[in-house]
Amino acid sequence: MTSAVVAGTVVWAALASGVAVWLGVLALSAGRLIGPRRVVRWFLGSWLSRGVVLAAWAAAGWHIFCQRP
């Protein structure tokens, strides 16, 4: 609960707000802007980028389910 006022939480809140605002803008842009689907497609476009994303997925899974409470 104390994390609600620490500096790091403020940055996370700003990032979350930025993501929310951007998703709202994308929803209103009627396809003129690059949406999340195209970003995912870009990441899956080559072995290198797909491997990087898969490595991040693996690291996140290990950290969340084997190291975090």
Next chain:
Amino acid sequence: MVLAALVLALSAWQAELSRDSSGAHWSVALLIVIGFGAALVLGRGRQSRTTRRWVAQNVHLVRTWRTRPRSAVVSALVWAVLIGGVVAWDLVSFVFQSHDLPTLSYFIGHVTRYAVGRGLLFAAWLGVGAYLVSARRAERPQ
């Protein structure tokens, strides 16, 4: 159908495990190995572009950004700032290990400490992994 039932059963089982249990360790490690193995098997000859071509196309796009539509340039910049910001701030918070700098997984820990949250997040993690392994594959060349 069978796969969905398997994911549900695995997630329900995983929900009851703790981070320290050997079951959690070997099951997650095994799924990661299976994920990478499946990516190699499914992707053999079916990756839409080679890494060299993908890099070359991106370098070309960056070099010719002035000729691109403004909406595309702005979108790319915003995505880069948001994704880069999340990754960078998480790394900074992780490196400093300070109470004042909670990592993203600190917040996720508020969800995974409960069995329901852990199970649901595990199912989501599996789903994301399956998508990353299998999505956007080119047709196998004849």
